[in-house]
Every structure is written in C-alpha cells, then in structure tokens.
Amino acid sequence: MRTNILGPFEVFQNDDRVVPSAPKLRQVFALLAVHANSVVRNDQLIEELWEDRPPLSATTTLQTYVYQLRKLHRLGGRPGAASGDTGEPPLLRTSPSGYMLTLEPDALDANRFARLSDQGRAQADAGEWDRTAETLRDALRMWRGPAFSDVGVGPVLHATAIWLEELRKSVVEQRITADLALGRHHELIGELTGLVAHEPINEGFQAKLILALYRSGRRSDALRAYQRAREALSDELGLEPSPQLQALHRSVLAADPKLDPPQQSAIVVTGPPPGRSPNQLPPDVSNTIERSAELTMAQQAVARTAGLATPVIVAVGAPGSGKSTFCLHFAHRIRRDYPDGQLFAELTRPDGTPMSPFTVLENFLLAIGGPDAEIPASMEDRVSTYRKWTDDRKALVVLDDAVGWDQIRPLLPTGEACAAVISSTRRLVHPSITKIVTVPSLSPSGGLRLLMSVLGRRRIARDTEGARELVDLCDGLPRALRTSAMVLEMRPHWSFGRLVSCLRGELPRPRNLLSDGFGLYPSTCRTLRLLPPATQHAFPRLAALQQPVSASVAASELGVDEDQAELMLEELVDHHLAEVVDTAGGGAFDQFRYRFRRPLIEVAGMLARRAPQHDDLDEHQFGLSVSIRP
CATH class of the missing domain: 1.25.40.10 (Tetratricopeptide repeat domain)
Structure with a gap:
C-alpha cells in the first residue's frame, strides 16, 4: 500500500487507486496514515471527526468507519495487500485506547519528504551545495498541492497540515540558499x-x-x-x-x-544540469475551494488540443477572485506532462506598470541557458531563440496578470507539445486561445469553507450567522475573505458579527483595519490603469451609488450621453470591475443593469478619498466619499 497526503489524498494498492469516497472515511484514514505505526487514541479520532460536538453514538460510528476501512483496503492482514516494496501486509490494529495502522516507512509520501529533507540539511551542513540542492528538489517534488487538499480536515489534521507546510517552506528556503551558493x-x-x-x-x-x-x-x-x-x-x-x-x-x-556571487572555480555552468530542467513555478499553496469544474474544463481543453496545436488556457476574473491561484494550481496539476521545463513570469509590476516582454524573455533565456547564457540584444533575436528552444520540447509557460495580447504573443511557446496558462483581469479574445475559463466568486457555502480552512470549525460554529454575513459582504471573493480571516486571526476575541458591524460603519473601525480595501486596492488600481481616463473617473462615481445601474442612470450621474455611458460600463465589465446582473428586455441596452461587488465599492471609496492627496490613477480627483452598506 502507498499513501499520499502532500496534495490530493490518495491511497494505492498494487498501483490501483482506492481512495474512500465518504469524507469521514478519508479523515479517519488520513489521520491513521499520518500517525502510522503509532496508536491514534479514540478521543483524537472523535475530536478530528466532530470537534467538541460529538454525537452520542460517536464511539459506535467510529467503529463502523474502521470496519469499512478494513473491508475497503483489506487491512486485516490477508495475503495480497502490500504495504510497500517489501510486500509486508498493512494492518489496522485495535488497541484498548484506539487504533494503529502499520505501514512501511516509505509507503507515506510525508515520511519520504521528511527523510530527504534531513538528508539535504546534512549535506548543507557539510557544504555539499550541489547535492543539497538536488536532494531538496527531490523532496519538494513530493508535494502535489497543500497537504490533505481534498480532505475535510478537523483540528488534529489541521495542526499536522500547518506543521507540514512550515516544514515545506523551510526546505524551500534551504534549497534556495544552496542555489545561491552555487x-x-x-x-x-x-x-x-x-x-x-x-x-x-x-x-x-x-x-x-x-x-x-x-x-x-x-x-x-x-x-x-x-x-x-x-x-x-x-x-x-x-x-x-x-x-x-x-x-x-x-x-x-x-x-x-561580501554580497558578490561566490567563486565557483570548480563548476562551469553552460546550461541546465544534466537530467534537470528549469522550474520557475512558485509553490502550490493554494486552496482551490469550488474550482473543480473549472480545473476539469481547463484539463479537457489541454488534452483535446495536445499534439495538434499549443494549448493556451486563459483564466479571467475580478480582482481578488483567485485567478492567479487557479492558474498556479492548474500548472502544478499538469507539470509532469511538461518535463523539459516550467517557466513563470508576472506580467504586471507591483506599481501597476506592465512588464516588458523584452525583460521577461531575458529571464526565460537565463533560466533555459544558465547564468552564462548569451542573451541576444534585440527583441527579434530573443523571440527567435526562445521559440527555437520551445519548438521541440515539452515545456509549460505560466504568465500571471497579463495586460494584453501584444504583451503575451512574444512569450507563447511554439511547440505543439508545449502549453501556456495565462491569468488576466481583462477579457482577451484571440484565435490562439484554446479556452477561456472564468473564475467566479465562491458560493455562500464555499465562502464558509474558506473561512473554516483558516479559522477552524469552532470559530465558525460560535457565530455562524456572522460568518454568513461576512461571506455576503465579501461577495464571495477569495482574496477579500482571506484578508478578513487574517483580521480575525489577529483578533481571536472578535466575533464575525463585530467585524461585519465595523465594515458597515455601525461600529467605529479601528485604524488600519482592512485599510487596503479587503486586500483588493493594489490589484484594482492596476486594473484601472488599463482603462481610458474617462472610465477610470466613472468607476468610483458609479460604485458610490451602491446599487445596480443602467446606462441611462450612469449617463445622468456622469453627465454624458447614454452611448458613452454604455461604452464605459462595458469597459468596466470587460475588466471585471462590474458585472451584468439583469439582461431583461431581449437585449435592449437600457435594460442592462451593471452591479459593483461590495469589496470593490470599498476600494472605490478609498480612491475617492485618496485622489486629492495621491496620484494613484492619472491624477484624477474624484472628490467622493463612499462607505460600504449592506
């Protein structure tokens, strides 16, 4: 038997995947696996499954789960149920205080990860930086996503997941230290x-x-x-x-x-080391709640196009919708199909200015050819060199926060065995795009699950109604929800209701509380910079109305004719700063209603208040004041 917990939960017997479908069974098996060869007490299992509200039948129900696991995974010690390479049978033993799952040490990916991590640290202590980097890369390849990513974790597994994530970060840092030394x-x-x-x-x-x-x-x-x-x-x-x-x-x-690169007299690097390929993907630490349909859609589009043309998947969505997280998670899911390299670039700088393809190509060519690679001086030669490399390779290119097609085009790989995954706030249309995936807001239940993943079930249970109101106030935008959850993590004595009251202005808002507009202010400003000045000016004024608007209402508010108002509203929709919520009337334009998400209304108010002092957006002075309402 082989068990994986560093990513989607998987159990294999004789190379057949046999993951329990019932959520509670997955929880029980995951907890037993992560504590393999040690007794897991009954009270730990009950706390994991039901926290502080176990049913009266908890012990009996737990026994039923164990019985089902034994049947499903043949854990009674009968022949044919292999634990690992040694062929030792896995056993699920009962003890007076709980249960113990026996597994071979290397049957659990977390154990293999920990073993390689210790080996890499020992090599680092000996100054063997080349071996350190390679060993720690092998360790990090065990991760296929967040630990227990498709298991509904309770408090016991949650603590384990946090410990594993902190260990992963320390290994990433150690591996980067080794690469810097090289x-x-x-x-x-x-x-x-x-x-x-x-x-x-x-x-x-x-x-x-x-x-x-x-x-x-x-x-x-x-x-x-x-x-x-x-x-x-x-x-x-x-x-x-x-x-x-x-x-x-x-x-x-x-x-x-002292900051100069170390002298590597014994090492000459002229390209990627043998058997390795450039990997620029950031770690996959995403929580992809309610994204399975979109992930399947992207996966099918890649599979359908592979071998015929270069698959180009574009994820679009509002600021804070999680489109960058979606792209990164999807890239990690398919990375094994592109063994020749994974290239990554952010196409918008933190200050909102677009990254030049000329600069991105320099970074790509350095990753491909190594630090001593000769980088062509002209844009044309850089594109030619890059395309020649991708033409006969299986490489994955991830471009985050793209501005427009002219920026993307020079960075696309040309090989039919390659693929490109792109995120953009702006809707892009081009024949080269294989599939456009819209990343929607989370449903109310999905928003609650996200809050639960950060704050735990007990915190939600203490104020479920307040949590629902917070999800509604955040309009299901993952970034807004995570930022709000961080506030509550820093204030464990606060209820969800208190935070909601502060955001609605019913209670005084402490200084700097969500002063970045639910974490959306920077990304919204970057998006607005892509729009014409008149539309930039229109956004806070229309959002200040805090209700769906038609073109006629917008025209009256902005002092323009209805054609101009409709054009500006549609530009805001194209950049996901507004959404159409009413198309009644068979398409008559004056029947369209355009809605602004509540967190973006908050950002609009910030823009209005800051404009006289700051030049965030073309020195417009909006002169408005907006406070968020329910």
Whole structure:
C-alpha cells in the first residue's frame, strides 16, 4: 500500500487507486496514515471527526468507519495487500485506547519528504551545495498541492497540515540558499518573485530576492524590492524590517563586496544540469475551494488540443477572485506532462506598470541557458531563440496578470507539445486561445469553507450567522475573505458579527483595519490603469451609488450621453470591475443593469478619498466619499 497526503489524498494498492469516497472515511484514514505505526487514541479520532460536538453514538460510528476501512483496503492482514516494496501486509490494529495502522516507512509520501529533507540539511551542513540542492528538489517534488487538499480536515489534521507546510517552506528556503551558493541567482529571480508575491511578509524570501537581484546586476531593482518589503511589513504588521534585512539593505546601498556571487572555480555552468530542467513555478499553496469544474474544463481543453496545436488556457476574473491561484494550481496539476521545463513570469509590476516582454524573455533565456547564457540584444533575436528552444520540447509557460495580447504573443511557446496558462483581469479574445475559463466568486457555502480552512470549525460554529454575513459582504471573493480571516486571526476575541458591524460603519473601525480595501486596492488600481481616463473617473462615481445601474442612470450621474455611458460600463465589465446582473428586455441596452461587488465599492471609496492627496490613477480627483452598506 502507498499513501499520499502532500496534495490530493490518495491511497494505492498494487498501483490501483482506492481512495474512500465518504469524507469521514478519508479523515479517519488520513489521520491513521499520518500517525502510522503509532496508536491514534479514540478521543483524537472523535475530536478530528466532530470537534467538541460529538454525537452520542460517536464511539459506535467510529467503529463502523474502521470496519469499512478494513473491508475497503483489506487491512486485516490477508495475503495480497502490500504495504510497500517489501510486500509486508498493512494492518489496522485495535488497541484498548484506539487504533494503529502499520505501514512501511516509505509507503507515506510525508515520511519520504521528511527523510530527504534531513538528508539535504546534512549535506548543507557539510557544504555539499550541489547535492543539497538536488536532494531538496527531490523532496519538494513530493508535494502535489497543500497537504490533505481534498480532505475535510478537523483540528488534529489541521495542526499536522500547518506543521507540514512550515516544514515545506523551510526546505524551500534551504534549497534556495544552496542555489545561491552555487551562483544560480539569475535562475532564482522568477521563483523568488512569485514566492514574495504570495508571502510578502516572509523576510527570508524577501532577503533572498534582494540578494538574487543584486548579484544579477540589478541593484536598483534590489533596492526597490527592499522598499516593497518594508511597505508590506508596515501595512500588514505595523513593523519595520528585521535588523538582518536592514543590514542587507545597507550592504546593497554600499555595494558591499561580501554580497558578490561566490567563486565557483570548480563548476562551469553552460546550461541546465544534466537530467534537470528549469522550474520557475512558485509553490502550490493554494486552496482551490469550488474550482473543480473549472480545473476539469481547463484539463479537457489541454488534452483535446495536445499534439495538434499549443494549448493556451486563459483564466479571467475580478480582482481578488483567485485567478492567479487557479492558474498556479492548474500548472502544478499538469507539470509532469511538461518535463523539459516550467517557466513563470508576472506580467504586471507591483506599481501597476506592465512588464516588458523584452525583460521577461531575458529571464526565460537565463533560466533555459544558465547564468552564462548569451542573451541576444534585440527583441527579434530573443523571440527567435526562445521559440527555437520551445519548438521541440515539452515545456509549460505560466504568465500571471497579463495586460494584453501584444504583451503575451512574444512569450507563447511554439511547440505543439508545449502549453501556456495565462491569468488576466481583462477579457482577451484571440484565435490562439484554446479556452477561456472564468473564475467566479465562491458560493455562500464555499465562502464558509474558506473561512473554516483558516479559522477552524469552532470559530465558525460560535457565530455562524456572522460568518454568513461576512461571506455576503465579501461577495464571495477569495482574496477579500482571506484578508478578513487574517483580521480575525489577529483578533481571536472578535466575533464575525463585530467585524461585519465595523465594515458597515455601525461600529467605529479601528485604524488600519482592512485599510487596503479587503486586500483588493493594489490589484484594482492596476486594473484601472488599463482603462481610458474617462472610465477610470466613472468607476468610483458609479460604485458610490451602491446599487445596480443602467446606462441611462450612469449617463445622468456622469453627465454624458447614454452611448458613452454604455461604452464605459462595458469597459468596466470587460475588466471585471462590474458585472451584468439583469439582461431583461431581449437585449435592449437600457435594460442592462451593471452591479459593483461590495469589496470593490470599498476600494472605490478609498480612491475617492485618496485622489486629492495621491496620484494613484492619472491624477484624477474624484472628490467622493463612499462607505460600504449592506
């Protein structure tokens, strides 16, 4: 038997997948597997399954689950049920206090991960950086997504999942340290940029990105990265960078020789090491609640197109809808089909300016050819070199936050065995696109599950109605929900209802509470910059109405004719800043109703209040004040 928990939960017997379909059975088996060869007490199993509200029949029901597992997985020790390579039979034993699942050590992917992690650390302690990097890469390949990603975890498994995730992060940091010691700073920039985007307050990742940029001759970019790190720490935690990060900043300013790349006299790198391929994908740490239909749609489109043309999948959605997370998770699901490399680029800088394809191609070619690769000076030659490499390879290209087709086109691989996955707030239309996947808001139940995944079931149970109101207030946008959950994590004594009352203005809102508009202010500003000035100006004014509007109402509010108003409303819809909620009347334009999501109304109010002091958007001064209403 082989059991995987580092990603979707899987159990294999003789290479046949036999995962229990019932959610409670999966929970029981996962808990027994992660504590294999140790007794799991009955009270632990009951707490995992029912937390602090077990039914009166909990013990009997648990015994029924164990009986079903024994039948499903032949865990009674009968011949033919192999545990691992040794052929030892797995057993599910009963003890006076609980149950114990016996498994061979390497039958559990988490055990293999921990063993390789320890081996890699020992190699690092011995200064064997090349072996360290390779061993830790092997360890990280065990991960196929978040631990227990399709198991409804309770408090016991949740604690294990947190421990495994922290261990994974430490292994990623150690592997990057090894790569920096080997002089692979060019290759690390894309990966570190993605890691920092997902975890802006992780000072370890921030420091490594600054160092990699500096060693790559991009001193100004390294200094800008420090400023972004400082802003993130101040905005989210109210803290200044650590002394170590500040010291690194001073060293960059002084061009300290200690920051120079290590001399690798015994190592000459002219391309990817044998048997390896560039991998720039950030880690898959996503929670893809309610995304199975969209993932299946994208998977089918890739399978249908493969071998005939390059599959190009574009995920679109509102700011904060999770389209970048969706693309990254999908890329990790299919990465094994593209063994020659996975390339990743963010196509919009944090300040909202589009990334030049010229610069992205430089990073791609460095990843493909190694730090000593000769990068062509002209755009035409860079595109030609890149396409020649992709033409006869199986490579995956992930482009996040794309602005338009002209930016995307030079970065698409040409090989029929390649694939491209793209996220964009803007709706893109082009014959090369295989499938456009719209990433919707979460349903009320999906929003509750997301809050539960962060805060736990007990917190939800204490104030279920308040949690439902918060999901409604966030309009099901995952980013808004996660940001709200972070606030409640920092204030464990708050109820959901109290947070909702603060957001609605019924209670005073503490200073800096969700001051970034549910985490959506930066991404909304980046999206608005893609629009004409008149439409930028229209967004906060129309959102301030806090109700669905027609073209005629918009025209009256903006002082323009209805044709212009309709054009601006449709531009907002194209960029997912508004949505059509009423198309009655057979398509007559004055029957369309355009709605603004509540978190975006909050952002619109921030734009209105900040415009006289800031130049966030073309120096418009909206002169409005918006407070969110139910």
